[in-house]
Amino acid sequence: MVYIPAGEFLMGSDKKEAKKSEKPVHNVYTDGFFMDKYLVTNAQFKEFVDANPQWRKPQPSKDHIDEIYHDGAYLEHWYENNFPRGKEEHPVTKVSWYAATAYAQWVGKRLPTEAEWEKAARGGLEGMQYPWGDTIDTTKANYLFHIGSTTPVGQYPPNRYGLYDMCGNVWEWCLDAYQTRFYVKSPSHNPFSDNISMENVIYYFKEINTPRVLRGGAWGVDPNGVRVAVRLKGQPEYTIQTFGFRCVMDIDKRSTD
Known part of the structure; x- marks a missing residue:
């Protein structure tokens, strides 16, 4: 994991490409935290489903994920309980928010807030479109x-x-829950979007039914859609071939492990 230092950063975008949901640019403080250096891979997620059969792909006469926690395409390209061979180090996809949250709990972590995610993605740079600057080409990202x-x-x-x-x-x-205009009223200190506390979202995650935030863009997205400020809305049961995740860990938890 990589340490992301505590401190302030400018969140959002006021560039001409920015959508309403990315505005206004505002100052945000986050506590320090640790973030996974890499996206969670197929190999890592297989360890999780092997240890937690209730999160396996639906299979007749076997323990598997409950239908309310996915939209029907969960781990679609896996065969029984095996991920696609040769793609062990590819990011796991077609995982719902519920499954991602369950995995994070299993490894003693959690999903990032979108403020944590954007701060980490910016890498200490202010006002840039991408994690490295204002231009992009195919040598830098997929x-x-x-x-x-x-x-x-x-x-x-x-x-x-x-x-x-x-x-x-x-x-x-x-x-976080997705709110289009959250930035208009969001707190400046460790912001988190939901009607209940972050701790309760984590504890009661199986009862959540409101849209969640996704960040970062994907392999089929245009340059405007992979900017660090872009916010996407997704129902927590969605299992799409371009949806994956990584985890974070709070400093106090890391220090006791």
Whole structure:
């Protein structure tokens, strides 16, 4: 994991490409935290479902994920309980927010808030469109169908914090509820969007039914859609081929492990 230092940053975008949901640009403080250097891979997620059969792909006469926690395409390209061979180090996809949250709990972590995610993605740079600056090309990220599928994690250069694939490859689930105009009224200190506390969202995650935030863009998204400020809305049961995730850990938890 990579340490993301406590401090302030400018969240959102006022560029001409920015959508209403990205405005206004506002100052945000987050506590320090640790973030996974890489997206969660197929190999890592297989360890989780092997240990937790209630989160396996639906299979006749076997323990498997409850139908209310996915939209029917969960782990669609897996065969029984095996991920696609040769793609062990590709990011896991077609996982719902529920499954991502369950995985995070299993490894003693959690999903990032979208403020944490954007701070980490910016890598200490202010006002830039991408994790490294204001321009993008296919040597820096997997986007715009130039590969046509996911790529192994860590294949493109990291940002200044040492994080890989913060732009493109797959969209990343965040913990927050999606609110289009959240930035208009969001707190400046460790903001989190939901009607209940972050702790309760984590504890009662199986009861959540409101849209969640996704960040980062994906392999089939255009340059405008992989900007660090872009926010995507997704129902928590969605299992899409461009949806994946990574985890974070609070400092106090890391220090006791």
